[in-house]
Amino acid sequence: MGKLVLRLLPGLYLRRHLQWAQSHARSDQTFFLTFDCDTGRDAKAALKIQHRLHQAGMRAGYAIPGELLRHHWSDYQKLLTIGGYLINHGYREHAAIDSVxxxxxxxxxxxxVDDEVWQQDIIDGHNTITELTGHAPSIFRTPHFGEFNTPEQLRKLYSFLVKNGYKFxxxxxxxFGFLNxxxxxxPNGLIEFPLSGSLQKPxxxxxSWGYIAAPDALGRADLITELERHFEQYSxxxxxxxxxxxDPADIVDDEEVLELLVRFKPYCHPGYDRYFGLEMSN
Known part of the structure; x- marks a missing residue:
C-alpha cells in the first residue's frame, strides 16, 4: 500500500519527512552518508573518497563484508583513522563482477538461505570487525539492499540483532521511511534508518547502482539532479x-558528484554510531 500511495502522490514523501524532522530533529545535522563496499575494487576507492570527505570535515559509514574487510584491511584501517566508521555487512562476499x-x-x-545461514553470516561479520578493530560493531545493514524486507524477515532480523547487542x-x-x-x-529498542528515496519518485x-551502474540505470544526470533537489531543501x-x-567505485572519479556531497557538510551528521547525540525519538 505504501508503494502505491507514493507512486500516486509522490509529494507526500517529502511532506512526511519534513513534518517528522520538524517534530523530532534537535540538530541541523540530518544528512547521513554511507557507502557499500561490495567488491574488491571499492577498497582503494573508499579510501580516496574518505580522504576527500575528511578534508571537508565529514564522516561517513562503510558497510563492508567481513571477507573483503580482512582482505583489504590495510586500506580500510587507514580509512578508519580519517573519519570512516564500519557497518557490519555480513561476512561472505555477496557480489562479483562479470569478466565480460x-x-x-x-x-x-x-x-x-535458511535463517541459520544468514544469522551465522552476521555473527562472522561481527567477529571479523571485532577482531580487526578491537571494538564490537553496533550497526548492521543487510546485503543487497531491500531484498530482505518482508515483515517476517525483518521481525527475525531485528530480534537477532538486538539479541546480539546491536543498537542500529x-x-x-x-x-519504510514514509510509513514509519x-x-x-x-518496540525492542533497535533504531532503524531507512534509506532515502527520490523526491520525484520516492x-x-x-x-549509484540505480542511477549509474545498473543495466537499466536512470543516468548520472538524474542522480545529480536528485542530489541538487535534496540540497535545495537544506538551503x-x-x-x-x-x-x-x-558504491565507492561508481563515483570515486566523478568530481561533480563528490563536490555535491561535500556541499552537504554543514548538515552532515557524524554517523549512525553517534546517533544518540542527535537525541531523536518517535
Missing part, C-alpha cells in the same frame, strides 16, 4: 532526514 560485461551480479543473498540498523527501503518515519525506534533509492532551512549510500 563488467556488471555486478549477486553471489549470496539472505533472501535465498539501516536495512530498509524508502517506503525516516528514523524510527522499534520508491527509487538514491544510490531553504527545511533540513529533511536524508540517508543515502553509494
Amino acid at each position: 560485461s563488467g556488471q555486478l551480479y549477486s553471489t549470496f543473498s539472505y533472501r535465498d 540498523s539501516s536495512s530498509t527501503t524508502p517506503v 518515519g525516516p528514523v524510527h525506534t522499534l 520508491t527509487q533509492l538514491i544510490d 531553504l532551512g527545511k533540513n529533511p532526514i536524508t540517508n543515502i549510500y553509494f
